[in-house]
Amino acid sequence: MKIQICPNCNSDRNIKSGIVNNRQRYKCKECQYFFSVNKIGKKIDDYYVNKSLQLYLEGLSYREIERILGISHVSIMNWVKKYNIKRPYNSNYHPTYKILNGIELGEYFTNTINIKGAGVVVTELGDKFMLIKWERFKD
Ligand SMILES: [Zn+2]
Known part of the structure:
Protein backbone atom coordinates (compact mmCIF):
# COMPACT_ATOMS: atom_id res chain seq x y z
CA MET A 1 0.00 0.00 0.00
CA ASN A 22 -14.85 8.41 -5.97
CA ARG A 23 -11.65 9.46 -4.24
CA GLN A 24 -10.26 7.81 -1.17
CA ARG A 25 -10.38 10.23 1.71
CA TYR A 26 -7.89 10.11 4.57
CA LYS A 27 -7.85 11.64 8.00
CA CYS A 28 -4.54 12.66 9.50
CA LYS A 29 -4.04 11.20 12.97
CA GLU A 30 -1.71 14.02 13.99
CA CYS A 31 -3.69 17.11 13.05
CA GLN A 32 -7.14 15.66 12.18
CA TYR A 33 -6.93 17.17 8.70
CA PHE A 34 -9.00 15.46 5.99
CA PHE A 35 -7.48 14.99 2.58
CA SER A 36 -8.09 12.86 -0.47
CA VAL A 37 -5.46 11.78 -2.92
CA ASN A 38 -5.58 8.67 -5.08
CA LYS A 39 -8.19 8.71 -7.75
CA ILE A 40 -9.60 5.27 -7.28
CA GLY A 41 -12.24 5.60 -10.01
CA LYS A 42 -14.44 2.58 -10.37
CA LYS A 43 -12.23 0.34 -8.32
CA ILE A 44 -13.34 0.75 -4.75
CA ASP A 45 -11.52 -1.00 -1.98
CA ASP A 46 -12.85 -4.44 -1.07
CA TYR A 47 -12.99 -3.07 2.45
CA TYR A 48 -15.91 -0.82 1.54
CA VAL A 49 -17.71 -3.53 -0.40
CA ASN A 50 -17.50 -5.89 2.58
CA LYS A 51 -18.43 -3.19 5.05
CA SER A 52 -21.41 -2.03 2.98
CA LEU A 53 -22.78 -5.54 2.61
CA GLN A 54 -22.22 -6.23 6.29
CA LEU A 55 -24.22 -3.14 7.27
CA TYR A 56 -26.89 -4.04 4.73
CA LEU A 57 -27.27 -7.48 6.32
CA GLU A 58 -27.54 -5.85 9.72
CA GLY A 59 -30.65 -4.12 8.43
CA LEU A 60 -29.44 -0.61 7.65
CA SER A 61 -30.99 1.19 4.71
CA TYR A 62 -29.03 2.14 1.58
CA ARG A 63 -29.23 5.79 2.56
CA GLU A 64 -27.91 5.10 6.04
CA ILE A 65 -24.96 3.15 4.66
CA GLU A 66 -24.31 5.93 2.15
CA ARG A 67 -24.20 8.47 4.97
CA ILE A 68 -21.94 6.37 7.19
CA LEU A 69 -19.42 5.11 4.63
CA GLY A 70 -19.60 7.87 2.04
CA ILE A 71 -20.41 5.33 -0.67
CA SER A 72 -23.14 6.07 -3.19
CA HIS A 73 -26.34 4.12 -2.49
CA VAL A 74 -26.36 3.17 -6.17
CA SER A 75 -23.03 1.36 -5.73
CA ILE A 76 -24.34 -0.45 -2.68
CA MET A 77 -27.50 -1.53 -4.53
CA ASN A 78 -25.32 -2.85 -7.33
CA TRP A 79 -23.16 -4.87 -4.93
CA VAL A 80 -26.21 -6.33 -3.22
CA LYS A 81 -27.40 -7.44 -6.66
CA LYS A 82 -23.98 -8.62 -7.81
CA TYR A 83 -23.34 -10.76 -4.74
CA ASN A 84 -26.97 -11.84 -4.53
CA ILE A 85 -27.33 -10.75 -0.91
CA LYS A 86 -30.73 -11.41 0.60
CA ARG A 87 -31.80 -10.39 4.04
CA PRO A 88 -34.80 -11.82 5.79
CA TYR A 89 -37.65 -9.42 6.16
CA ASN A 90 -38.43 -8.69 9.78
CA SER A 91 -41.10 -6.23 10.76
CA ASN A 92 -40.83 -6.71 14.52
CA TYR A 93 -37.30 -5.49 15.01
CA HIS A 94 -35.29 -2.61 13.72
CA PRO A 95 -31.60 -1.83 14.05
CA THR A 96 -30.31 1.23 15.82
CA TYR A 97 -26.68 2.22 15.80
CA LYS A 98 -24.14 4.40 17.51
CA ILE A 99 -20.68 5.43 16.39
CA LEU A 100 -18.21 5.51 19.27
CA ASN A 101 -14.50 5.82 19.81
CA GLY A 102 -12.55 3.17 21.73
CA ILE A 103 -12.98 4.80 25.13
CA GLU A 104 -16.70 5.40 24.66
CA LEU A 105 -17.08 1.81 23.50
CA GLY A 106 -15.41 0.55 26.68
CA GLU A 107 -17.68 2.70 28.81
CA TYR A 108 -20.72 1.49 26.93
CA PHE A 109 -19.97 -2.11 27.82
CA THR A 110 -19.35 -1.41 31.48
CA ASN A 111 -23.04 -0.57 31.84
CA THR A 112 -24.85 -3.91 31.64
CA ILE A 113 -28.17 -2.15 31.02
CA ASN A 114 -26.83 -1.33 27.57
CA ILE A 115 -26.31 -4.94 26.55
CA LYS A 116 -29.07 -6.63 28.47
CA GLY A 117 -31.73 -8.42 26.44
CA ALA A 118 -30.65 -7.36 23.00
CA GLY A 119 -26.89 -7.67 22.72
CA VAL A 120 -24.95 -5.76 20.10
CA VAL A 121 -22.73 -6.20 17.07
CA VAL A 122 -19.56 -4.12 16.94
CA THR A 123 -17.76 -3.43 13.70
CA GLU A 124 -14.70 -1.33 13.03
CA LEU A 125 -15.27 1.92 11.15
CA GLY A 126 -12.15 3.89 10.33
CA ASP A 127 -10.74 5.00 13.68
CA LYS A 128 -14.10 4.51 15.38
CA PHE A 129 -16.43 1.66 16.10
CA MET A 130 -19.98 1.14 15.08
CA LEU A 131 -22.31 -0.54 17.44
CA ILE A 132 -25.50 -2.05 16.04
CA LYS A 133 -28.35 -3.08 18.27
CA TRP A 134 -31.63 -4.71 17.37
CA GLU A 135 -34.69 -3.42 19.12
CA ARG A 136 -38.29 -4.52 19.05
CA PHE A 137 -40.67 -1.93 17.61
CA LYS A 138 -42.61 -0.31 20.40
CA ASP A 139 -46.36 -0.92 20.25
ZN1 LIG B 1 -1.66 16.31 9.44
Whole structure:
Protein backbone atom coordinates (compact mmCIF):
# COMPACT_ATOMS: atom_id res chain seq x y z
CA MET A 1 0.00 0.00 0.00
CA LYS A 2 1.18 3.47 -0.84
CA ILE A 3 1.95 5.73 2.10
CA GLN A 4 -0.05 8.94 2.08
CA ILE A 5 1.42 12.11 3.50
CA CYS A 6 -0.76 14.74 5.14
CA PRO A 7 -0.56 17.98 3.09
CA ASN A 8 -1.12 19.97 6.26
CA CYS A 9 1.57 18.61 8.61
CA ASN A 10 3.50 16.02 6.53
CA SER A 11 2.68 13.21 8.89
CA ASP A 12 2.29 9.73 7.41
CA ARG A 13 -0.02 8.63 10.21
CA ASN A 14 -3.51 8.58 8.79
CA ILE A 15 -6.56 6.42 8.40
CA LYS A 16 -8.99 5.84 5.60
CA SER A 17 -12.09 7.90 6.11
CA GLY A 18 -14.64 7.14 3.45
CA ILE A 19 -14.88 7.80 -0.27
CA VAL A 20 -15.74 11.26 -1.51
CA ASN A 21 -16.48 11.76 -5.21
CA ASN A 22 -14.85 8.41 -5.97
CA ARG A 23 -11.65 9.46 -4.24
CA GLN A 24 -10.26 7.81 -1.17
CA ARG A 25 -10.38 10.23 1.71
CA TYR A 26 -7.89 10.11 4.57
CA LYS A 27 -7.85 11.64 8.00
CA CYS A 28 -4.54 12.66 9.50
CA LYS A 29 -4.04 11.20 12.97
CA GLU A 30 -1.71 14.02 13.99
CA CYS A 31 -3.69 17.11 13.05
CA GLN A 32 -7.14 15.66 12.18
CA TYR A 33 -6.93 17.17 8.70
CA PHE A 34 -9.00 15.46 5.99
CA PHE A 35 -7.48 14.99 2.58
CA SER A 36 -8.09 12.86 -0.47
CA VAL A 37 -5.46 11.78 -2.92
CA ASN A 38 -5.58 8.67 -5.08
CA LYS A 39 -8.19 8.71 -7.75
CA ILE A 40 -9.60 5.27 -7.28
CA GLY A 41 -12.24 5.60 -10.01
CA LYS A 42 -14.44 2.58 -10.37
CA LYS A 43 -12.23 0.34 -8.32
CA ILE A 44 -13.34 0.75 -4.75
CA ASP A 45 -11.52 -1.00 -1.98
CA ASP A 46 -12.85 -4.44 -1.07
CA TYR A 47 -12.99 -3.07 2.45
CA TYR A 48 -15.91 -0.82 1.54
CA VAL A 49 -17.71 -3.53 -0.40
CA ASN A 50 -17.50 -5.89 2.58
CA LYS A 51 -18.43 -3.19 5.05
CA SER A 52 -21.41 -2.03 2.98
CA LEU A 53 -22.78 -5.54 2.61
CA GLN A 54 -22.22 -6.23 6.29
CA LEU A 55 -24.22 -3.14 7.27
CA TYR A 56 -26.89 -4.04 4.73
CA LEU A 57 -27.27 -7.48 6.32
CA GLU A 58 -27.54 -5.85 9.72
CA GLY A 59 -30.65 -4.12 8.43
CA LEU A 60 -29.44 -0.61 7.65
CA SER A 61 -30.99 1.19 4.71
CA TYR A 62 -29.03 2.14 1.58
CA ARG A 63 -29.23 5.79 2.56
CA GLU A 64 -27.91 5.10 6.04
CA ILE A 65 -24.96 3.15 4.66
CA GLU A 66 -24.31 5.93 2.15
CA ARG A 67 -24.20 8.47 4.97
CA ILE A 68 -21.94 6.37 7.19
CA LEU A 69 -19.42 5.11 4.63
CA GLY A 70 -19.60 7.87 2.04
CA ILE A 71 -20.41 5.33 -0.67
CA SER A 72 -23.14 6.07 -3.19
CA HIS A 73 -26.34 4.12 -2.49
CA VAL A 74 -26.36 3.17 -6.17
CA SER A 75 -23.03 1.36 -5.73
CA ILE A 76 -24.34 -0.45 -2.68
CA MET A 77 -27.50 -1.53 -4.53
CA ASN A 78 -25.32 -2.85 -7.33
CA TRP A 79 -23.16 -4.87 -4.93
CA VAL A 80 -26.21 -6.33 -3.22
CA LYS A 81 -27.40 -7.44 -6.66
CA LYS A 82 -23.98 -8.62 -7.81
CA TYR A 83 -23.34 -10.76 -4.74
CA ASN A 84 -26.97 -11.84 -4.53
CA ILE A 85 -27.33 -10.75 -0.91
CA LYS A 86 -30.73 -11.41 0.60
CA ARG A 87 -31.80 -10.39 4.04
CA PRO A 88 -34.80 -11.82 5.79
CA TYR A 89 -37.65 -9.42 6.16
CA ASN A 90 -38.43 -8.69 9.78
CA SER A 91 -41.10 -6.23 10.76
CA ASN A 92 -40.83 -6.71 14.52
CA TYR A 93 -37.30 -5.49 15.01
CA HIS A 94 -35.29 -2.61 13.72
CA PRO A 95 -31.60 -1.83 14.05
CA THR A 96 -30.31 1.23 15.82
CA TYR A 97 -26.68 2.22 15.80
CA LYS A 98 -24.14 4.40 17.51
CA ILE A 99 -20.68 5.43 16.39
CA LEU A 100 -18.21 5.51 19.27
CA ASN A 101 -14.50 5.82 19.81
CA GLY A 102 -12.55 3.17 21.73
CA ILE A 103 -12.98 4.80 25.13
CA GLU A 104 -16.70 5.40 24.66
CA LEU A 105 -17.08 1.81 23.50
CA GLY A 106 -15.41 0.55 26.68
CA GLU A 107 -17.68 2.70 28.81
CA TYR A 108 -20.72 1.49 26.93
CA PHE A 109 -19.97 -2.11 27.82
CA THR A 110 -19.35 -1.41 31.48
CA ASN A 111 -23.04 -0.57 31.84
CA THR A 112 -24.85 -3.91 31.64
CA ILE A 113 -28.17 -2.15 31.02
CA ASN A 114 -26.83 -1.33 27.57
CA ILE A 115 -26.31 -4.94 26.55
CA LYS A 116 -29.07 -6.63 28.47
CA GLY A 117 -31.73 -8.42 26.44
CA ALA A 118 -30.65 -7.36 23.00
CA GLY A 119 -26.89 -7.67 22.72
CA VAL A 120 -24.95 -5.76 20.10
CA VAL A 121 -22.73 -6.20 17.07
CA VAL A 122 -19.56 -4.12 16.94
CA THR A 123 -17.76 -3.43 13.70
CA GLU A 124 -14.70 -1.33 13.03
CA LEU A 125 -15.27 1.92 11.15
CA GLY A 126 -12.15 3.89 10.33
CA ASP A 127 -10.74 5.00 13.68
CA LYS A 128 -14.10 4.51 15.38
CA PHE A 129 -16.43 1.66 16.10
CA MET A 130 -19.98 1.14 15.08
CA LEU A 131 -22.31 -0.54 17.44
CA ILE A 132 -25.50 -2.05 16.04
CA LYS A 133 -28.35 -3.08 18.27
CA TRP A 134 -31.63 -4.71 17.37
CA GLU A 135 -34.69 -3.42 19.12
CA ARG A 136 -38.29 -4.52 19.05
CA PHE A 137 -40.67 -1.93 17.61
CA LYS A 138 -42.61 -0.31 20.40
CA ASP A 139 -46.36 -0.92 20.25
ZN1 LIG B 1 -1.66 16.31 9.44
